[in-house]
Amino acid sequence: xxxxxxxxxxxxxxxxxxxxxxxxxxxxxxxxxxxxxxxxxxxxxxxxxxxxxxxxxxxxxxxxxxxxxxxxxxxxxxxxxxxxxxxxxxxxxxxxxxxxxxxxxxxxxxxxxxxxxxxxxxxxxxxxxxxxxxxxxxxxxxxxxxxxxxxxxxxxxxxxxxxxxxxxxxxxxxxxxxxxxxxxxxxxxxxxxxxxxxxxxxxxxxxxxxxxxxxxxxxxxxxxxxxxxxxxxxxxxxxxxx
Ligand code: G3P
Numbered sequence: 001x002x003x004x005x006x007x008x009x010x011x012x013x014x015x016x017x018x019x020x021x022x023x024x025x026x027x028x029x030x031x032x033x034x035x036x037x038x039x040x041x042x043x044x045x046x047x048x049x050x051x052x053x054x055x056x057x058x059x060x061x062x063x064x065x066x067x068x069x070x071x072x073x074x075x076x077x078x079x080x081x082x083x084x085x086x087x088x089x090x091x092x093x094x095x096x097x098x099x100x101x102x103x104x105x106x107x108x109x110x111x112x113x114x115x116x117x118x119x120x121x122x123x124x125x126x127x128x129x130x131x132x133x134x135x136x137x138x139x140x141x142x143x144x145x146x147x148x149x150x151x152x153x154x155x156x157x158x159x160x161x162x163x164x165x166x167x168x169x170x171x172x173x174x175x176x177x178x179x180x181x182x183x184x185x186x187x188x189x190x191x192x193x194x195x196x197x198x199x200x201x202x203x204x205x206x207x208x209x210x211x212x213x214x215x216x217x218x219x220x221x222x223x224x225x226x227x228x229x230x231x232x233x234x235x236x237x238x239x240x241x242x
Contacts, residue, residue, distance in 0.1 A: 005221065006034040006228035007237045008110055010211050011052060015232030018083035019059060020050045021090045022101060031234035035108030035139075037210075040095055040127060042120045047071035048095035048127055051079070054117050059083075060092065067118060095127065099134040109140045110186070110208075110230075112165065116145040124152045131160060141208075147180045154181025163208070166191055174199050184227075186210060189217055197224050215240055 012024025013031065020038055028036050039052040044067060056062040056069075062077035071094065080090025095111070102109055113123055131137045143163040144150055150162045163184040164177050169191045177185065184206040187196070192209055200207050209221045210230040218240050221229050231237045 003222060003241060005218075005226060006108070006208075007032075007234060008035040008037045008108070008208070008228055008230045009033045009234040010037050010230040010232050011039065012036055013232070013234050015213065016235070018080045018087050018090055020052055020093070021079050021087070022093050022098065023080065023087060023090050025098065025101065028234045029105060029107060032238045033107070033234045034228070035110060036102070037110040037112065037230050038095075038098060039112045039114050040123070041066045041114050041118075042123050042126070043067070043069055043071045043074055045070045046122065046126065048123065048130065049074060050093045050095055050098055052114070054114065056092070067120075095130055099130055099136055103134050103136060107139070109136060110163075111140060111142050113142060113144040113146070113149045115149045124149055125156075128153065128157050128160065141184060141186075143186045147182075150180045150182050163206075169193070169196075172199075174203055174205055177205075184208065186230075189221070192221070192224065192226070194224070197226070201225055212237070 009028025011019035013027040017024035017027045025036050038050050040048045041051055043049055055065050056077055060077040060079045075091055079092045080087030131140055137159045141161045141163050142153055143165045145165045147164050153162050162182045163186045164180055164182045166187045170176055186208045189209055206227040208228040209226050212218055212229040212231050213233055
């Protein structure tokens with residue numbers, strides 16, 4: 001039976017390549033994913049860059065906050081060597097770089113706005129402008145744990161899908177999400193249940209689940225009728241039913 005569950009490479013192919021780098025996104029594409037997921041923060045001079053943490057320490061050879069570096073300074077850090085020597089010299093990409101790469105592919109895109117810890121004023125407008133510039137509004141979903149970010153996007157833009165990110169069970173999220181204008185739910189695996197799926201299926205609200213790395217969990221989310229899953233192992237996910 002052909003699966004309808006879509007596969008998004010989480011931070012590219014984070015289980016096999018340095019997360020949120022171009023080499024990781026390219027590996028996910030090569031594995032045959034339907035889409036990729038990435039995280040965006042802002043530099044001191046307001047450039048949207050693709051990195052998960054507010055600080056560069058965990059994933060690069062640098063130290064300190066993304067917000068305290070000019071983009072040109074941030075470009076000097078190595079975002080590949082801490083993962084493996086094989087990827088030494090891989091830079092932190094700008095969002096502009098990644099969008100330029102993704103444009104000629106057929107990949108879908110999920111951009112997570114990392115505004116749940118630092119507010120990054122203006123980040124929503126910058127991302128919207130870049131998506132229009134690269135004509136990627138129709139295959140992108142914007143998500144955030146900061147639902148005010150989602151609300152801000154929907155107050156000014158109706159051509160880009162948005163999703164609320166949930167790490168825990170909410171009471172009737174399909175009602176709550178109306179206040180934000182979001183059209184879909186991105187949810188942590190352990191917060192997913194049949195009750196949520198029953199209601200969201202009836203209401204035609206897409207549910208996408210993170211981060212699914214075992215075959216058992218892949219089969220479970222597939223049988224529950226989720227639209228997509230985010231995985232660190234795109235190749236495993238794509239070939240799970242071979
Ligand atoms: O967007 C789904 C998932 O990526 C959220 O988790 O850890 O990447 O912020 P995280």
